[in-house]
Amino acid sequence: MLRRQQTQPEFHLILLRMAPQTGSTEKEAGPGSAYLQLFTWDEIRIQNGRGQGQEQWLVIDRKVYDVTKFSKRHPGGSRVMKHYAGQDATDAVVAFHNDKSLVKKYLKSLLIGELAPDQPSFESNKKKSLLEDFxxxxxxxxxxxxxxxxSIFFFLIFLHLLVLDAASWLVVWYFGISFVPFVVGMAFFTTAQxxxxxxxxxxxxCSVLRKPKWNxxxxxxxxxxxKGLSYSWWNHLHNQHHAKPNCFRKDPDLNMHPLLFSLGKTLSKELGKKKKKFMPYNYQHKYFIFLAPLALVPFFQLSIFYFTIxxxxxLDLLLFVSFNIRVCLMYIPLMGFNNFMVYYWVSRYLESTWFIWVSQMNHIPMxxxxxxxxxxxSTQLHATCNVNQSFFNDWFTGHLNFQIEHHLFPTMPRHNYWKAAPLVKALCVKHGVEYKTKTLLEAFVDILNSLKDSGExxxxxYLHG
Known part of the structure; x- marks a missing residue:
């Protein structure tokens, strides 16, 4: 079945208004072909890149794109596109990209067809209403x-972390390495990092500066x-997390399952029925406190070398190696090698503890x-929750206490989350979707409660399955 292609509207309207098209019976082709073919969802779903020889197709605003080859060159990483292969990626594309003209330019050469007129844009009327309102x-x-x-907000953020970083060295340089300045310097270093x-x-x-390149x-x-990590490694993992949060085998943040922890009711039951016991998961709520941050330190250090090589x-490799050389030259002359090893690795462990509790308080309990x-x-709301706003909570979590707004609008600058929150909450109330908000302490406790439930x-x- 063939149709003639109409002139494409502006990209932001294409992506945000997905009304089914009922125009002429033919459409002019994109580059390289005379006509665009019409596809059904059954045909699209099998092109998910999983089987041998299968391609990767995405649906964006009812248009079908073959991203099989482009995914390898995708700036956000190849796996992000693969995670949406065979699915509708309209809202994900909008959420991740502020530069609509650039996206439209790339998509033009990848267009191979569109959904047939009888194919729905949404799987249910409820979803349609929710997405249209969103x-x-x-x-x-x-x-x-x-x-x-x-710009002023982020300049002050940048300035304050530079001050903290400088203070960690100045305290040791001026007061020496007796117990109090040693601990104070370590606290400054941890907080700066x-x-x-x-x-x-x-x-x-890309939420700090106007241009993605500058960011x-x-x-x-x-x-x-x-900081001594790799930007390409971080973006590769974190973009996948945002694309499919709390989706096993797609969200890299769940890689701790099942080696160290058993996460979620479904996965835990599945693991037990297979009689797999890598760890005593029924005690995981007890060993999470020390083991999770302890495991994260070598994981980060080793994985950045593996990934970049x-x-x-x-360039990534050269720059984060230069960080390690720099801190050694700064601190070893002041405190000696052994004291520096204690200073550095205890700081990294404390930073890891800080990071693991903040990053997981919004996700593990969901x-x-x-x-x-x-x-x-629905994907973002079911995988995230919020923590109450306060000056301390905002600073302590880097505004990730507004995890719901951050996941729905990942390019939104963090200083605007609190303005968007009432609007998002009203949307959830209208459609009967739970909008969870907790105190910081409740969020931390819920991590342990969730791990305890999963372990049980x-x-x-394992015993009776």
Whole structure:
């Protein structure tokens, strides 16, 4: 079945208004072909890149794109596109990309067809209503200017982490390495490093500066040079997390399952029925406190070397190696090698503890399962929750206490989350979707409660499944 292609409207309207097209019976082709073919969802779903020889197709605003080859060159990483292969990626594309003209340019050469007129854009009327209201909300948020960054805010964020980093060295340089200045310096170093982590996270989402290129350059400076990690490694993992949060085998943040922890009711029961016991999961709520941050330190250090060497990211490698050389030259002359090893690795462990509790308080207590191909809004809401706003909570978590708004609008500058929150909550109330908000302490306790429940599900299935 063939149709003639009409002139494409502006990209933001294409992506945010997905009304089925009922125009002429033919459409002019895109580059390289005379006509665009019509496809059914059954034909599209099998092109998910999983089987041998299968291609990767995406649906965006009812248009079908073959991204099989392009996914390898995708700046956000090849796996992000693969995670949406055979599915509708409209809202994900909108959420990740502020530069609509650039996306439209790339998509033009990948267009191979469109959904047939009898194929639904949505799987149910309820989902259709929710998504339509969400897209209207996004238009409202854009008109309110909530996707535009405040330069003064982020300048002060950057300045304060530089001050903390300098203070960690100055305390030791001026007061020596007796117990109190040693601990105070270590506290400054830990705080500087975690705040650099939150700031580079903003840069990775292109929410600090207007141009994506400027964000990437500053992110390289912060995460590679000032923090000693790899920007390409971080973006590769974190973009996948945002694309499919809490979806096993698609969200890299769940890689701790099942080697160290059993996560979620479904996965825990499955693990128990298979009689797999890598760890005593029924005690995981007890060993999480010390084992999770302890495991994260070597994982980060080893995986960045593996990733950058395997993918030949030589600039990344050079820059984060230069960080390690720099801190050695700064601190070893002041305190000696042995004291520096204690100073550095204890700081890294404390930073890891800080990071693991903040990053997991919004996710581990939520739904964890295989990818169910839910719509964008439902996927993000079922995998995230919020923590109450306060000056301390905002600073301590890098505004990730607004995890719901961050996941729905990943390019939104963090200083605008609180403005968007009432609008998102109203959307959830209208459609009967739970909008969870907790105190910081409740969020931490819920991590342990969730791990305890998952461990009990695993043990029951292991013994009686």
């Amino acid at each position: 897209r209207e909300l996004r238009c409202t948020i854009e008109k309110m200017g909530l996707l535009r960054p405040n 975690i705040q650099m982590g939150w700031f580079q996270h903003d840069l990775g989402h 990437r350059i500053l992110q390289i400076v912060v995460i590679n040079v000032l 395997k993918r030949k990211k030589w 739904d964890i399962d295989y990818d169910k191909n839910k719509d964008w809004v 599900h695993w043990l029951e299935a």
